[in-house]
Amino acid sequence: MCCKCNSSVIIPRTDPCFSFLPTRPDPHPNIISFPASVSFRVRPGGPHGPVKSILNDTVQFSSEPASFYDLLGIPETGNLLEIKQAYKQLARKYHPDVSPPDQVEEYTKRFIQVQEAYETLSDPRRRALYDRDLAKGIHLAFSARRRIGLEFDEQMEDKSEWKSRWESQLSHLKKRSMYKDSGDNMSWGARMRKQRNETS
Amino acid sequence: MAEQAYTVASDGETTGEEKSSSPFPEIAIGIDIGTSQCSVAVWSGSEVELLRNTRNQKLMKSYVTFKDEVPAGGVSNQLAHDYDMLSGAAIFNMKRLIGRVDTDPIVHASKSLPFLVQTLDIGVRPFIAALVKNMWRSTTPEEVLAIFLVELRVMAEMQLKRPIRNVVLTIPVSFSRFQLTRIERACAMAGLHVLRLMPEPTAVALLYAQQQQQNVHENMGSGSEKIALIFNMGAGFCDVAVTATAGGVSQIRSLAGSTLGGEDILQNTMRHLLPNMDSYISRHGIDEIQKMGLLRVATQDAIHKLSTQPSVEIDVDLGNERKVYKVLNRKEFEEVNQNVFEKCVSLINQCLHDAKIEVDDVNDVILVGGCSNIPNIRNMVMDICKKEFYSGMNPLEAAVRGAALEGAVASGVNDPFGNLDLLTIQTTALSIGIRADGNSIVPVIPKNTTMPARKDVIFTTVHNNQSEALIIVYEGNEKAVEKNHLLGYFKITGIPPAPKGVPEINVCMDIDASNALRVFAGVIMPGEQSPSAPFMEVRMPTVDDGHGWCAEALNRTYGSTLDLVTVQKKVQH
Structure with missing residues (x-):
């Protein structure tokens, strides 16, 4: 299974943990000093992207997140030891038990992403699939699955955008339901990548 | 009250x-x-x-x-x-x-x-x-x-x-x-x-993490990741955990536990000594209570002695010329409690399996709790792990010491020597799901999911023009619905008329940093642009007393009329 908290479309506002935070200057220097760990918020290819985009992305996530490797801050050749070390290091930063009290929600979200990156890369089978897709340029770093039924976001006022997003979600959903049982414990992203590999 | x-x-x-x-x-x-x-x-x-x-x-x-x-x-x-x-x-x-x-x-x-x-x-x-x-x-x-x-x-x-x-x-x-x-x-x-609220073996794991961290500070440890298997068996419960520790971070890899402990061993042994115990105590008179008390104390005493000596004599006078006299040896005691020991073995194996590790990967085996003194328990764990036990902790104090560490860490206390530079990454011990696909449980958050967590599963209706669906949330690892704990239930209403299998009902569960569970559910129809009805967000558990009753009543009243199936199942049909 996967987390899909990164997708801005679908987050119910009433959810305190994942609600939209108003754009605000980020007072916490740790975020900026850890570019890799926030790279999912900047455009791919720019893991050390400008601080400005990091701040902006508090309300708008990039649709093409960078890779799990960027998130963990390790090279693509990184071994299991490095993955584990990076995971524990980032856990110390983002786990809600140790995050700054006023940013627990934000950090929780990131911790869940770090967790998904770790779970994917620390499993040789899942990592191999992930690497293959990455080589093909498929940057599905985070499960692109949308939260059907919960996209209740009033900030999405642009109806046409709404519709196109919704349609893409529906097609995701169909594919997902068809292939749900193809990979027992894989995340949706991993299953989709596998499916693409099989059909291409 | x-x-x-x-x-x-x-x-x-x-x-x-x-x-x-x-x-x-x-x-x-x-x-x-x-x-x-x-x-x-x-x-x-x-x-x-x-x-x-x-x-x-x-x-x-x-x-x-x-x-x-x-x-x-x-x-x-x-x-x-x-x-x-x-x-x-x-x-x-x-x-x-x-x-x-x-x-x-x-x-x-x-x-x-x-x-x-x-x-x-x-x-x-x-x-x-x-x-x-x-x-x-x-x-x-x-x-x-x-x-x-x-x-x-x-x-x-x-x-x-x-x-x-x-x-x-x-x-x-x-x-x-x-x-x-x-x-x-x-x-x-x-x-x-x-x-x-800290699962006992995770408190022990935190103490272990702190000890490993101290070793690193004192240049005695390598600082690399260490994996520990923690077996904790007290009077009431048997818990197992696998933890991966490095740099003061205790990452719980898996948990397994059961209501199994010294109390079960004691009752097995009492029944062995007094086979008609249940009928004897069913009267619950003052006299019976006191006599059972005598037997209880004598049996407890005997079990303790059997940890250090090969056999023990039990002699209890139950009055009315009823006497319990027996010389119990260790072998007989172990046979009587075979079911308990077998369950312990299966919990350990389950935990290792769930952590996706082999026995050889385990660096330290930690045995704690009152039952850790029982020779057969020690032998059994030794047989599985083939390793000397970790000796750095008092088996009766490890859990409370871990809890005190967590208390200090969670209170924001700093230690200049880094002794409180600790973090526990917890996992869910029980899976949480809803009743669907007939009378079974479909997990939404599987067991051993790292917390905080957020997961969802999509379901659909089982009847044509089904306008409502019942979301019954259960927690537990048992296959049979009724063996799991009912956490609560609520209804999704206003599903537009449609053939069965068309409406998509998304059930999402969220466990936040403070271990609070919330369940979201909403329905969306193909071709619609917004959810057909406002989605529901419910904090669980919602049921109080009599939850066993609730489930039966729900079943009796609604049968399968408000059922759901997973989308995956629908495709298979």
Whole structure:
């Protein structure tokens, strides 16, 4: 299974943990000093992207997140030891038990992403699939699955955008339901990548 | 619960006396309430210290006696003898009874305890009562626990010379969220605020993480990741955890637990000594209670002796020319308890499997809890792990020490030497799902999912033009629905008319940083642009007493009319 908290479309506002935070200057220097760990918020290819985009992305996530490797801050050749070390290091930063009290929600979200990156890369089978897709340029770093039924976001006022997003979600959903049982414990992203590999 | 005179005092009163006597932040204390014994520990500023009661005990018996006007617990009360505890006036084993309904096998097994446990087998609270002046005085496990916690609190406040409010409590792995709410309720009754509820082996894992971290500081350890298997078996519960530790971070890889402990070993052995025990105690007269008390003490004593000697003589006079006399040897004792030992083995294997590690990957095997002294338990763990046991901890104090560490960390205390530079990454011990695909459970958050977590699964209707769907949330790892804990239920209404299998019903579960569970559910129709009805967000658990009843009533009333199936199943049909 996967987390899909990164997708801005679908987050119910009433959810305190994942609600939209108003754009605000980020007072916490740790975020900026850890570019890799926030790279999912900047455009791919720019893991050390400008601080400005990091701040902006508090309300708008990039649709093409960078890779799990960027998130963990390790090279693509990184071994299991490095993955584990990076995971524990980032856990110390983002786990809600140790995050700054006023940013627990934000950090929780990131911790869940770090967790998904770790779970994917620390499993040789899942990592191999992930690497293959990455080589093909498929940057599905985070499960692109949308939260059907919960996209209740009033900030999405642009109806046409709404519709196109919704349609893409529906097609995701169909594919997902068809292939749900193809990979027992894989995340949706991993299953989709596998499916693409099989059909291409 | 009419009389709550035992509640120590209001917050105002307790803080009034010793206001700001300490310049330090309020450090939460760690409490390990065991089925049979309990202890309290606190971070003293440089290390964890166990608190002692006025009789200089670090480990106090977990019971409350209702003999006098004011109930007294094992913290302050001094028993003339063990038999006093078995006179019918004392309630113990509350940890095994809390949050259970009267259809629960554990409640039924508790009927041999020397106080009243009566069941109507309809899924409500069991009737639990203490014998006071030849009359049954009813109580609840929450009340008993609260009385006991008040005593612990008073003891800690006297020693630490400050008011105590925040606590970290250790809990068994197998506790459901409903049981956790009961624990929280008992704490609230005692004027305590629960900062964390920590599964016991994860508290031990935190202590281990701290010890490894200290070794690194003292250049004794390599600093690389170490994997420990923790086996914790006390009087009431058996818990296993696999933890991966590095740099003060204890990452729980898997948890497995069961209501299985010394109490089961004791009851097996008592039944072996007195085969018609159940019919003997069914009368529950004062005489029977006292005689069972005699047998209980003698058996307990014998089991302890069997840890160090090959055989033991048991001689109990039950009156009316009924005597129990037997020489019990270790082999016979082990045969009698074979089922317990087998379950322990399966829990360990399960935990290793769930952690996706081999036995060879384990760096340290940690054996804690009262049952860790039983030779067969030690041999059994040794057989699986083929490794000497970790010797750096006191098996009876490890959990409470871990809880005290967590209390300090969670209170934001810093240690200049980095001894509190710790973090526990917890996982869910029980999977959480909804009833679907007929009478089965579809997990939404599987067991051993790292917390915080958020997961969802998509379901659809089973009937044409089904306008409503019942979301029944269960927690547990059992296949059969009724063996899991019902956490709550709610209905999704306003599903537009459509052939079965068309509406997409998304059920999402979220466990946040404070371990609160919320369930979201909403329906979306193909071609629609917005959810067909406002989505529901419900905090769980919602059911209180009688939840066994609820599930049956729901089933009786609605049958399958409001059922759901997973989308995956639909494709297969």
